[in-house]
Amino acid sequence: MYVIGIDIGGTKIAVSLGTDTGEIPCSKRLDNKDSSPDDMLPAIVLAARELLESEGLTSNNVAAAGIGAPSPIDIPNGLITRPHNLRQWVDVPIRDFIARELGAETFFENDANAGALAEWMFGAGGHVDNMIYLTMSTGIGGGVIADGRLLHGASFLAGEVGHMSLDPGGPLCECGMKGCYEAFCGGRAVAKRMRGYLADKPDHRIVELAGGDLDKVDMPALRAAVGEGDAYALALWDEFCLRNAQAMGALINIFNPERVVLGTIALASGDMFLDPLKKRLPEFCWDETLSACQLALSSLGGGIAEYSGVCVALNGLIEKGDLVLSRV
Numbered sequence: 053m054y055v056i057g058i059d060i061g062g063t064k065i066a067v068s069l070g071t072d073t074g075e076i077p078c079s080k081r082l083d084n085k086d087s088s089p090d091d092m093l094p095a096i097v098l099a100a101r102e103l104l105e106s107e108g109l110t111s112n113n114v115a116a117a118g119i120g121a122p123s124p125i126d127i128p129n130g131l132i133t134r135p136h137n138l139r140q141w142v143d144v145p146i147r148d149f150i151a152r153e154l155g156a157e158t159f160f161e162n163d164a165n166a167g168a169l170a171e172w173m174f175g176a177g178g179h180v181d182n183m184i185y186l187t188m189s190t191g192i193g194g195g196v197i198a199d200g201r202l203l204h205g206a207s208f209l210a211g212e213v214g215h216m217s218l219d220p221g222g223p224l225c226e227c228g229m230k231g232c233y234e235a236f237c238g239g240r241a242v243a244k245r246m247r248g249y250l251a252d253k254p255d256h257r258i259v260e261l262a263g264g265d266l267d268k269v270d271m272p273a274l275r276a277a278v279g280e281g282d283a284y285a286l287a288l289w290d291e292f293c294l295r296n297a298q299a300m301g302a303l304i305n306i307f308n309p310e311r312v313v314l315g316t317i318a319l320a321s322g323d324m325f326l327d328p329l330k331k332r333l334p335e336f337c338w339d340e341t342l343s344a345c346q347l348a349l350s351s352l353g354g355g356i357a358e359y360s361g362v363c364v365a366l367n368g369l370i371e372k373g374d375l376v377l378s379r380v
């Protein structure tokens with residue numbers, strides 16, 4: 053069975069041909085920086101048609117299409133409403149456009165849920181019945197698989213784990229609340245905090261590691277300073293790991309997952325992150341839930357965009373009862 057997957061990112065759009073056994077016979081990436089949807093929507097359709105043609109297929113061979121897009125999106129109406137990283141994309145009716153042009157039923161999810169489906173079906177999630185996926189890069193997003201299906205919620209906002217408040221006296225989050233998980237642990241929030249502390253310390257090692265440019269202070273510079281034993285970096289990293297443990301511990305107790313799959317920051321940090329995280333987790337969840345849960349690093353990594361849209365399409369067919377995915 054063939055499906056078309058579309059992953060809309062702030063700088064790239066991945067268009068992929070995929071199958072229900074997890075193969076991606078071919079895919080294309082389109083440049084999406086400062087783009088207009090009037091240009092990109094026809095380009096997506098053209099790319100999909102070219103992929104089909106290259107495999108000797110036509111739209112008639114496509115069982116469904118799937119789209120993963122950055123929030124905020126309007127799932128019932130199939131609209132990309134106003135993502136902060138796609139300024140010209142306002143109330144874009146992408147789902148119905150793709151469905152009409154490709155002549156295929158088209159399913160739509162936010163990008164974190166699409167990533168969760170991808171890791172669950174064909175990545176480190178291992179298709180277990182209960183899994184949480186955490187995308188941890190500039191922000192923190194997530195997706196929850198509970199009892200064998202993606203949790204959508206009453207208004208399709210389930211799994212917005214980055215906006216669970218960990219401390220009412222904590223830093224202001226971009227969402228308007230205080231002390232959100234993302235406001236403590238998102239890459240953008242951590243960088244902002246470091247820039248505040250380092251503003252009057254131009255000779256600090258972290259600034260040096262960022263090429264001497266305070267505006268370029270980021271997670272890699274922090275990690276490098278931790279590796280060198282810098283006292284401020286170590287203290288900040290300790291708090292970063294503690295807040296991650298607090299948030300993940302809550303999720304582990306609430307959802308009782310077999311597996312938590314961790315994306316970007318965890319992937320880049322490895323044991324420097326995982327070791328303190330594992331040490332702190334028992335403070336925030338029970339032995340019974342923690343012992344049932346395995347922490348895993350994303351195995352799709354940078355290739356996740358090629359799978360995301362494909363897995364949205366497959367999941368749409370599964371939820372309709374038109375497909376049963378065999379365990380891989």
Ligand SMILES: [Zn+2]
Nearest residue numbers: 215225227232
């Ligand atoms: Zn928030």
